[in-house]
Amino acid sequence: MAEEAILAYLEKEEEISNSENFAQQFGFSHEEILNVIRRLHGFKFVEAKDIRRERWVLTEEGETYAAVGSPEFQLFSAVPPEGIIALEELQKKLDPAVYKIGWQQALKNKWVQMKTDVPMKDVQPADDKVKDLLLRIQNNEVYCFEDIDALKRRKLIIQQVWKGNSVRKGPKYAPIRKRAATNLTRENLQRGDWKELEFKEYNFSAKGQPFEGGHLHPLLKACQTAILLQVRRQVQTIFLNMGFEEMPTNNYVESSFWNFDALFQPQQHPARDSHDTFFLKVPSTTKMLPEDYVERVKEIHESGGYQSRGYGYDWKREEANKNLLRTHTTAVSSRMLFALAQKPFAPKKYYSIDRVFRNEAVDRTHLAEFHQIEGLICDRGLTLGDLIGVLHDFFSRLGMSKLRFKPAYNPYTEPSMEIFSYHEGFKKWVEVGNSGMFRPEMLLPMGLPEDVRVIAWGLSLERPTMILYGIDNIRDLFGSKVDLSLIKRNPICRLGL
Known part of the structure; x- marks a missing residue:
């Protein structure tokens, strides 16, 4: 019809x-x-x-704010006309998620301020520009790109x-298309209607479907051979040649304790928020943690120790028990170091290359999952100079001989350094990884000797692969939008890496 x-x-x-x-x-x-x-x-x-x-x-969240107002405006409206309210009372008035987002945005907008632990209004009144813009987008009205970018980063629009x-x-148009027959059947011969049939033209010179053989992906392990011959295997070879042994990284699901708490990462850290981490619904919590070690980690977080003041907050076991998709393979490193501390100490070199998961907006340089390369050395008396020397050795084998280091902050390393390499193609310095020395607050509760130090570094597998293959969009390399012709063009092996 x-x-x-x-x-x-x-x-x-x-x-x-x-x-x-x-x-x-x-x-x-x-x-x-x-x-x-x-x-x-x-x-x-x-x-x-x-x-x-x-x-x-x-989005669903954006539709909610278009109906009832943005979190910051809801929080601002919850403050009474006189402009002063107790913090506890303000929290009771709002949904926890609305309070958390609203408080950050209201402070950023300078709508409220804290004076002597009491929220106070800074302006009177405030305009809910977020709600107004969402309604304009809903009505297909004109908007500016700066506003769109702000709403997109808050995941309120897609x-x-x-x-x-x-x-x-077309050239063969007719009011009625007579369907051409493709086969001459026995029924056509029996009925005699074959005389009136119009058959589809056959192109006897057409070539058949070309045979497609297998091709090696530069990153994914679609088969074991792909690992052995591409970038992943080449990085593994570098670690093995440097005397490292591989850590077991086969568990994508990890507890918050090993992923965060054991790494001396406070429970209020933004990375532990659902906007950054994928938490599991089933099973939502773990029941297998070493209780004596848990108590020592709790103590170092709350009160400090080993010449550290700790964080000075009430550490909650229920937060540590939450299951998640691991955000870094350093969770595996914490398990390996704890196991190492239960035996007479022996120096170790460990590495891992496997998937990690972050609740991030997907763009040309970010995916919700990626591969992390991690290396660590555990020995007595290691220094920052040892770390810099190992990094020069490792990255030179990757073809990155020009390195620079920049001080950085990580909850579980001190000192910490970002690693930059000079990219000959881009003619500029690009960040290639992060590194540091694990903090005593992380190592000593495990039971490692006081003179033992751990140096470690990490980087994504995708970034050096993209540089190596001249790819500027990570979605061309990994995920549902992979360009299959790119895989076909790749050489079996690359010399000079």
Whole structure:
């Protein structure tokens, strides 16, 4: 029916300007009309041109704020007209998630301030620009790109792409398409209707479907051979040649204790928020933790020790018990170092290369999952100079001989350094990794001797792979949008790495 409607319409009209409007006018689904247009275009009955429109639509969270107001405006409105309220009372008035986001944004907007632990209004009144902008986007009104970028970073809007067609008559147009037969059947011969059949033309000179052999992906382990021959295996070879042994990284699910607490990362750290970490619903908590070690970690967080003041907060076991998709393979390092501390001490060199997961917005340089390379050395009397020397050795084997180091902060390393390498192609210095010496607050509760030091560094597997293969969008390398032709063009091995 849809095909007849399209052909009949084009018999009288010059063009179908919009396939979606046509579908609505004649009572068809847009998907059905698109399928028919593709078929008619293939038979040259019509000429179809693609139409593409992009627009921003509200996420579920964005729709909520468009209805009831942004978290910062809800928090501002919860403060009474006199402008002063007890912090505990303000928290009771709001949903915890609304309070957390609203408080940060209200402070940023300078709507409120803290004076002697009491929230106070800074302005009177405040305009909810976030809600107004969300309503404008909902009504398809004009907006500026700066506002769009701000809402996108808060995950309140997403881009929606609409695709359709405009259609004109093709070189073989006819009001009715007579379907050509592709096979001559026994029934055709018995009925005698084969004489009236119109058969589809055969192209006897056409080549068959080309045979597709397997190809090696530069990163993914679609098969064991791929690991042995591509970047992943080359990095493994570097570690093995340097005398490292691989850590077991087969458990993607980890407890918050090993992922955060054992690394002396406070429970209020932003990385432990659901906006940055994937927490599991089932099973939501772990039941297998070394109790005596848990008590020592609790003590170092709350009260300090080993010449540290700790963080001075009430450490909660229920936070440590939460299960998550590990955010870094350093969670495995903490397990390995704890196991090492339970035996008579012996120096060790460990490495790992495996997946980690972050709740991040996907763009050309970020995915929600990626591969982390990690190396650590545990021995007596190690210094920052040892770390710098090992980094020069490791990265020179990767083809990065020019290195610079910049002081940085990590909760579990002190001192910490960001690692930069000079990129000959880009003609600039690019960050390639992070490094540092594990803190005594992390190592000594495990039971390691006081003179034992651990130096460690980490980087993503994707970044050196992208540099090596000249790729500027990580989605071309890993994920559902991988360009298969890129994999076919890759050499089996690369010399000089």
